[in-house]
């Protein structure tokens with residue numbers, strides 16, 4: 023390189039006494055600099071055209087993976103209205119008759135008083151609104167023999183059987 027090195031530019035008077043050289047950048051530094059430019063161009067071409075990747079595509083793929091991994095919404099059916107009551111009746115017949123009787127009135131098939139109380143009258147130990155009934159079924163009354171149904175049936179089926187109990191006469 024013919025240029026003379028380490029020559030002060032001599033404008034320190036304008037720059038609060040700061041001196042400056044005008045030396046060329048080191049070759050290794052320039053090499054790195056040009057390499058990053060070439061790399062950027064190659065990468066951009068690869069990313070967009072060869073690899074066919076895009077931020078939107080990556081986003082869609084992540085959303086699709088999330089949708090595939092998340093628990094499926096229950097197929098238990100409606101949780102309120104007449105269809106819920108019908109589904110709730112079937113659940114009651116399977117799970118609750120043994121203690122509350124086939125008619126939910128606290129009388130067993132042989133006509134004797136059953137373990138569980140009458141659910142069709144206006145007398146409620148734990149409240150007769152739909153929300154009360156749902157809560158009693160979910161948490162149960164384990165110390166009195168009423169099972170904690172929440173983890174067994176899951177929230178949708180609890181809502182259905184609660185809808186049935188609520189509709190059985192005594193609901194408030």
Ligand code: HEC
Nearest residue numbers: 117118121137138139146147148149158163166167168183
């Ligand atoms: C193993 C017996 C048993 C089974 C099975 C059972 N229950 Fe009960 N249930 C009871 C008992 C005992 C009580 C009374 C709890 C108390 O005295 O606090 C009760 C209370 C209730 C109450 C509250 C009544 C009130 O007066 O507040 C509801 C509602 C109820 N059960 C619904 C159900 C439903 C719905 C099912 C089926 C998913 C079911 N039970 C299954 C024994 C049972």
